[in-house]
Amino acid sequence: RQLHSHTRARAHHKDIQEVIFTADAIKERIKVMGRTIAEDFEEKEPLIIGTLNGAFVFMADLVRSIEPLPTGLTMDFLRASSYTGSTTTGQDAVSLGMVSKTSVRGRHILLVEDIIDTGKTLQELCGRLRAQGAASVAVIALLDKAARRTVDLTPDYRGFECPDEFVVGYGLDFNELYRSLPYVGVLKPECYL
Numbered sequence: 578r579q580l581h582s583h584t585r586a587r588a589h590h591k592d593i594q595e596v597i598f599t600a601d602a603i604k605e606r607i608k609v610m611g612r613t614i615a616e617d618f619e620e621k622e623p624l625i626i627g628t629l630n631g632a633f634v635f636m637a638d639l640v641r642s643i644e645p646l647p648t649g650l651t652m653d654f655l656r657a658s659s660y661t662g663s664t665t666t667g668q669d670a671v672s673l674g675m676v677s678k679t680s681v682r683g684r685h686i687l688l689v690e691d692i693i694d695t696g697k698t699l700q701e702l703c704g705r706l707r708a709q710g711a712a713s714v715a716v717i718a719l720l721d722k723a724a725r726r727t728v729d730l731t732p733d734y735r736g737f738e739c740p741d742e743f744v745v746g747y748g749l750d751f752n753e754l755y756r757s758l759p760y761v762g763v764l765k766p767e768c769y770l
């Protein structure tokens with residue numbers, strides 16, 4: 578029985594209405610992006626920064642696809658809390674806490690995001706990293722809800738354009754659930770309620 582289980586299509590989770598990006602499609606796309614990143618950052622000793630928690634799955638797969646390994650490549654994570662209020666008060670609405678306290682000064686940064694929606698979070702983060710003396714800041718997002726953008730921000734690299742629907746899986750959550758699903762899918766409406 579177990580011998581043949583791998584040959585069967587993997588049934589998706591009961592709360593998922595539709596799988597938009599399969600595990601295989603994501604894998605193939607990341608393989609291509611990894612090679613591009615390797616080429617573009619070959620001589621830049623890049624600092625790859627993953628935004629927690631959502632980007633952790635993408636980050637793990639992406640960094641292993643960056644071949645050949647650029648000299649001096651290091652990585653860290655930061656926790657970015659996105660805008661939840663209506664408008665900002667002029668205070669910082671995004672916190673920037675680097676997990677391992679890596680210095681960004683003089684570094685060529687590749688910021689890894691799971692998904693870009695309005696773009697506000699990333700715009701703020703990029704600004705902060707530049708203000709802290711980064712030599713350059715590039716953005717890679719697995720998913721891009723380009724239709725939802727309210728600020729002038731285009732990712733330097735993106736996996737897929739994402740329809741304007743709430744998606745989960747491959748690191749993305751709804752109330753911290755579904756992050757571990759190996760694909761990206763749309764939640765059934767009843768799961769929001």
Ligand code: XMP
Nearest residue numbers: 659693694695696697698742743744749750
């Ligand atoms: P902004 O609007 O600043 O926000 O670009 C980006 C953040 O919004 C969250 N987000 C989602 N999370 N499924 C999710 O699980 C989605 O469809 C979705 N759309 C936006 C996410 O936290 C991202 O970092």
Ligand code: MG
Nearest residue numbers: 631749750751
């Ligand atoms: Mg979230």
